[in-house]
Amino acid sequence: MAHTIVMTRVLHVLDHSLPLHSGYTFRTRAIMTAQQASGLDVRGITGMRHAANGPVIELAEGLQFHRTPGEASGPSGMRELREIGALADRIVALAATWRPDILHAHSPALCGHAALRAGKRLGIPVVYEIRAFWEDAAVENGTGREGSVKYRLTRALENRAVAGADAVFTICHGLRDDLIKRGFDGGKIGIAPNGVDLSLFGEPPSRDAALADRLGIGANGPVIGFVGSFYDYEGLDDLIAAMPLLLEREPDAQLLMVGGGPMDAALRAAAEVSPAGDAIHFAGRVPHREVERYYSLIDILALPRTRSRLTDLVTPLKPLEAMAQGTLVAASDVGGHRELIRHSETGVLFAPGDPAACADVLAAMSADRSGWDAMRTVARAHVAAHHDWSRNIRRYQDVYHHLLDRLPNGALRTAA
Incomplete structure (x- = not known):
């Protein structure tokens, strides 16, 4: 029997967010603002890489963001694992008071893996969205080299996040086609194109x-x-x-x-x-x-x-x-x-x-x-x-509802 959803709560798991300004934060703002206007209850949570001073709970342009305090240390590899663990713990702690129905993680893969850990502990679906392959971005901005150990590890981490997520979105056909070439089922991968308000x-x-x-x-x-x-x-x-x-x-x-x-x-x-x-x-x-x-x-x-x-x-x-x-x-x-x-x-x-x-x-x-x-x-x-966010967000809603309808026993929170 289908669920009756009064207000679905979506927690966006992010690398960084407003009040910082970047193409990444502007896309997030557009998504969350459009979803909020459509009747969804949305919040964002950022990992340790949100490099801006501010409160642990911050309101920016009408959107609420939760922070993961602290700074991960240790050698490369161990440091990233600690970041994933800290963000996952923060998601679970937030869920004790604000119970999300969906975790919607956005690249890089660190956010995806934190959401997967938390989603497993909470028993809720995880959507993973890829805006770029970060190993390729590192090559282009001069911080990485194609084919290096770091490049291959980042790609492997991305692949594991895609495999573990309940549903995947990319921002364009190029990224989706590349994932399909890697062997992933195209039926699991939707496209949420860049858009404007x-x-x-x-x-x-x-x-x-x-x-x-x-x-x-x-x-x-x-x-x-x-x-x-x-x-x-x-x-x-x-x-x-x-x-x-x-x-x-x-x-x-x-x-x-x-x-x-x-x-x-x-x-x-x-x-x-x-x-x-x-x-x-x-x-x-x-x-x-x-x-x-x-x-x-x-x-x-x-x-x-x-x-x-x-x-x-x-x-x-x-x-x-x-x-x-x-x-x-x-x-x-x-x-x-x-x-x-x-x-x-x-x-x-x-x-x-x-x-x-x-x-x-x-x-x-x-x-x-x-x-x-x-x-x-x-x-x-x-x-x-084709690129108006007020229309584009329907692609997300359809997937959210499909995932929630698959949950056992129909036990969804419909009010705070």
Whole structure:
């Protein structure tokens, strides 16, 4: 007999969360906010890697998060096991007073294994969601090497988390397909794609002339922009190399770089010696609440990611946010971008690792503005149909209900 669920409680098990700002925390915020609005009772719990001062129970942007205090020590391997154990114990302790029906863990695999331990002790289902394979992310950010012992151990830990979970989600087809190639049953693996809260994106903001003057950006344009972290795999050196070629055809073109990261110094050095140096502007890191002002200056968001396992398998969030707020997108033709962008309909794709190809696309888009409004309209409609969180969370609800209906004896908590 099916269960009658008055209010399902879902505990999200996380690496880190708000009030820290990152793509990881913004996706979590979107999921939890949409689930809360749909009637679910949700909370988050973070492991020891949430590196921010704050109370053990913290309210951030209307969402409640519980922390795992302390810091794990010991040699590599032992330290991670201690992190898993501490987080699992914290989940079980919280469950004594706030009884979750579902544990929804999010990568990395440490969170998945902590949830599996706690779920077994509590007798409740575990959903594990993979946002990226962290061994590949380590390779791309320079903290790991493909094929190393650490790489293989991280992959094995991921595989065990997938095998142990009652249900699995990935954020895109690339990750799901890779798991199926490893031998996992595709019927167990759903997709919860990156999305946006469309209620946050109304009319595109008008151009902030005062900010443009402060940055030294002229009014004629076009303004090419990048907003995000300056990692090597983002291919921003190719974007800077494309600027002299673009200026040959669009003399008033400008490049606005908003953000920072490991490649910051190298990119600024490349801009200084570039013939297009006067047209390249670095805004530095800006508070999240200010980002919309910078977007108001950008005509085309450029995303020149290089080709790698990470960029072919993982979809980014930035193209969706840009499309939602009416900014055109030009992106490299890697797997993660192809899942989000329909070439010449919702954006334009160009060959990765090729500054000339990047310049050609940017010049062509800049020279013919007659189709800009139509592309903006189609892109926003695509986001609304396929990447609106208020719709996407239904994928989770269906799986939650299926797992809860499989529990023996039908003993579900329906009220506090």
